[in-house]
Amino acid sequence: MDMTKTVAPPPQAELPPEAPKGSSGTKGSATHRGDRIFSGLTKGSGITLLVIMAAIAAFLTWRSINALSVNEGNFFTTFDWNANADPPVFGIAVLAFGTVVSSVIAMALAVPVAVGIALFISHYAPRKLASPLAYVIDLLAAVPSIVYGLWGALFLVPHLSGLYFWLDDYFGWTGVFAYDGGAARSLFTVGIVLAIMILPIVTNVSREVFLQVPRMHEEAALALGATRWEVIRMSVLPFGRSGVISASMLGLGRALGETMAVATVLSPSFLINPSLLNPGGGTFAQNIAAGFNEAGDIGRDALIASGLVLFVITLVVNGGARMIIARRKEYSGANA
Amino acid sequence: MSHAVMDQRPQDAVGPRPATLRQARLPRWAPLGIALGSAALAIATGVLADLQSRAQWGLIAALLFVATTFALTTAVEGVRQAKDRLATSLVWVCFLAAVVPLASLVWETVARGAEMFDLYFLTHSMSGLRDLQPGGGVYHSLIGTLQQVGLATLIAAPLGLLTAVYLVEYGKGKLAKAVTFFVDVMTGIPSIVAGLFVLSFWIILLDFGYSGWAGAMALAILMMPIVVRSTEEMLKLVPNELREASLALGVPKWRTILKVVLPTSIGGITTGVMLAVARIAGETAPIMLLVFGASSINNNPFEGPQDSLPYFIWTQFKAGNQYAYDRAWAAALVLIALVMLLNLLARGIARWKAPKAGH
Numbered sequence: 212m213d214m215t216k217t218v219a220p221p222p223q224a225e226l227p228p229e230a231p232k233g234s235s236g237t238k239g240s241a242t243h244r245g246d247r248i249f250s251g252l253t254k255g256s257g258i259t260l261l262v263i264m265a266a267i268a269a270f271l272t273w274r275s276i277n278a279l280s281v282n283e284g285n286f287f288t289t290f291d292w293n294a295n296a297d298p299p300v301f302g303i304a305v306l307a308f309g310t311v312v313s314s315v316i317a318m319a320l321a322v323p324v325a326v327g328i329a330l331f332i333s334h335y336a337p338r339k340l341a342s343p344l345a346y347v348i349d350l351l352a353a354v355p356s357i358v359y360g361l362w363g364a365l366f367l368v369p370h371l372s373g374l375y376f377w378l379d380d381y382f383g384w385t386g387v388f389a390y391d392g393g394a395a396r397s398l399f400t401v402g403i404v405l406a407i408m409i410l411p412i413v414t415n416v417s418r419e420v421f422l423q424v425p426r427m428h429e430e431a432a433l434a435l436g437a438t439r440w441e442v443i444r445m446s447v448l449p450f451g452r453s454g455v456i457s458a459s460m461l462g463l464g465r466a467l468g469e470t471m472a473v474a475t476v477l478s479p480s481f482l483i484n485p486s487l488l489n490p491g492g493g494t495f496a497q498n499i500a501a502g503f504n505e506a507g508d509i510g511r512d513a514l515i516a517s518g519l520v521l522f523v524i525t526l527v528v529n530g531g532a533r534m535i536i537a538r539r540k541e542y543s544g545a546n547a
Numbered sequence: 548m549s550h551a552v553m554d555q556r557p558q559d560a561v562g563p564r565p566a567t568l569r570q571a572r573l574p575r576w577a578p579l580g581i582a583l584g585s586a587a588l589a590i591a592t593g594v595l596a597d598l599q600s601r602a603q604w605g606l607i608a609a610l611l612f613v614a615t616t617f618a619l620t621t622a623v624e625g626v627r628q629a630k631d632r633l634a635t636s637l638v639w640v641c642f643l644a645a646v647v648p649l650a651s652l653v654w655e656t657v658a659r660g661a662e663m664f665d666l667y668f669l670t671h672s673m674s675g676l677r678d679l680q681p682g683g684g685v686y687h688s689l690i691g692t693l694q695q696v697g698l699a700t701l702i703a704a705p706l707g708l709l710t711a712v713y714l715v716e717y718g719k720g721k722l723a724k725a726v727t728f729f730v731d732v733m734t735g736i737p738s739i740v741a742g743l744f745v746l747s748f749w750i751i752l753l754d755f756g757y758s759g760w761a762g763a764m765a766l767a768i769l770m771m772p773i774v775v776r777s778t779e780e781m782l783k784l785v786p787n788e789l790r791e792a793s794l795a796l797g798v799p800k801w802r803t804i805l806k807v808v809l810p811t812s813i814g815g816i817t818t819g820v821m822l823a824v825a826r827i828a829g830e831t832a833p834i835m836l837l838v839f840g841a842s843s844i845n846n847n848p849f850e851g852p853q854d855s856l857p858y859f860i861w862t863q864f865k866a867g868n869q870y871a872y873d874r875a876w877a878a879a880l881v882l883i884a885l886v887m888l889l890n891l892l893a894r895g896i897a898r899w900k901a902p903k904a905g906h
Contacts, residue, residue, distance in 0.1 A: 249801035253713035256706045257726040260775070263768060264729050267736070267744040274747045327641025335638050344642070351649050353822075353890050355829020357857045358879045361864055362652045365872065374602045407648045414645075438631035461735065468737020470832040471857070475864055496739045496832070503836060511751075518743040522736070529735030533728060 271519040278512035291481055294513035301513050305481050309492035314466040316402025322459050325413035333421040352411035360475030363404040371395040375488045390488040396478035399487040404472050409462035420454025453535050460532035464525045470496035495521040571623050585611030609640045660880025663873045674843035678866035685878050687844040691853035696828050698763035699770055704820050707774025715782040733772040741768040742833030757839035759848030765833035770823045777819025781812040814896055821893035825886045831857035856882045
């Protein structure tokens with residue numbers, strides 16, 4: 212949504228004024244104390260934020276160790292989740308597979324479309340359409356994930372089986388697109404719903420970058436007689452490449468951690484199903500939501516352990532995306 | 548904010564003229580004509596071949612449109628123009644691909660939600676009703692959502708605001724860089740992970756029970772980075788001349804911030820906070836782990852399980868009978884209306900109190 216995009220600040224705002232040290236009021240006056248207290252307060256809340264992040268990592272690790280120490284299976288390779296049994300046997304292999312596959316499907320569907328929409332808003336749309344459309348995309352981001360889930364499970368799933376039979380007819384021989392004709396509550400459907408959900412963030416960040424392409428680059432290409440597509444290919448896309456990559460990674464972070472939409476749409480199982488169109492599989496977040504109510508103490512800790520894995524993965528993905536954005540900012544400043 | 552961005556767009560649309568005037572061109576109505584033609588053909592195919600899924604019809608139409616455009620333009624205008632038209636038609640298809648699901652989602656929610664939605668639904672709880680029975684309402688969930696989101700805002704808004712002030716007005720060096728980076732990373736924390744953290748800290752370690760307050764803490768973690776980000780952007784828009792003028796008059800920095808910088812940007816800050824509220828109002832996962840859900844009214848967020856709108860949708864969906872589905876859709880309608888109302892209000896405030904960015 213809005214806060215995820217970075218509006219380029221006006222140039223004069225890049226350097227906040229330094230406090231004129233000692234020039235305001237006399238030494239040791241209330242003024243000085245006020246300044247110290249206020250800056251301490253703001254600094255304190257900044258540090259609170261860091262402490263919360265550290266605490267999340269610490270507490271999740273603490274509970275995870277508790278669960279992993281009694282786990283009789285291999286946490287990474289066991290294809291089962293019997294954390295409430297005695298002895299507990301659980302592993303994240305199926306969850307990792309489902310999380311990665313559904314997110315990859317979501318990315319494959321969403322990124323091209325999002326780049327298309329971003330280009331549409333920044334370069335193609337009639338001006339009257341561009342602004343409302345950007346607004347509609349923002350609204351798309353505001354719809355709660357549980358509503359996407361409800362829509363996905365009760366509306367989209369019944370409408371997809373026709374499409375899946377079609378895919379089965381032509382691509383069923385690959386095994387990946389085999390379809391038996393049950394309710395389409397599968398990883399592929401999850402991927403479609405996730406794609407719709409991450410569309411806004413990928414679109415917004417990409418559009419932001421496309422709008423920053425120096426006007427001179429585009430005009431130079433136009434002056435050489437380029438068509439609109441050639442302008443985009445020669446000046447807009449190369450300039451925006453790293454932005455699109457980081458936008459996709461932000462979208463990936465969302466898709467990996469999405470809980471409710473997956474929990475409502477997917478019909479889970481602890482088997483890795485070679486066909487993506489048939490029900491089965493699971494994701495980290497979905498498994499936590501589905502298993503929490505029946506979990507005992509160890510079961511709860513085991514779910515926290517899988518949450519820790521999810522936390523680390525999203526941390527890496529999001530951190531990577533932010534680093535790419537930050538680096539891009541540094542060297543694009545010169546010609547922007 | 549999006550309007551400020553849109554304004555960077557050059558006034559004149561990028562529309563290259565043909566290289567020479569003699570070159571053959573498709574008539575102006577060609578794209579529209581091809582689009583209508585392929586839509587008609589797709590519908591005909593769909594009806595004749597008896598394809599049940601409308602998604603298939605749409606796919607056929609899109610493929611036909613893109614292919615026909617490319618073929619026709621190659622024949623008439625040449626390969627370079629054909630590629631250009633291909634890109635244009637693909638971009639239009641992308642645009643439609645995004646609008647169709649949104650329209651369908653809004654339509655389904657309104658149409659199916661309207662069946663149950665009335666004043667009775669808003670003012671009654673599910674107390675004493677079993678999932679299989681008709682009737683009931685969301686009053687208890689509405690109370691829960693409002694209290695939890697309110698508490699979360701009370702924690703997250705001041706902390707986020709102060710952090711943003713630190714980053715823009717004071718922050719230098721490694722600490723500020725670390726805070727900026729982790730604020731960014733924090734926006735990407737899955738909501739269920741925030742829920743698990745509060746679970747292990749508040750419920751497992753400190754041994755408190757399920758309550759609205761526990762949920763509010765998790766929501767605050769999700770809300771804080773959003774508030775920081777948006778407030779930061781707003782503070783950066785305050786012209787430096789204002790700060791300098793105030794400092795030159797001998798006003799101390801903290802008073803400058805409180806009396807000049809914050810009032811100037813208060814509209815944008817309010818917008819950011821409201822958008823953040825809209826975002827967390829729809830979170831289900833932390834509520835599921837920490838508030839536990841209830842079917843009767845609990846007015847005390849600090850004691851005992853509560854319900855919330857998104858969690859209500861989830862439990863009714865799980866119940867899985869027609870009455871429950873009706874309630875789920877109606878609750879979804881209430882939730883979407885609430886979120887959209889917050890969004891519209893926030894944007895209204897943003898437009899009304901937009902800071903004039905310097906020159």
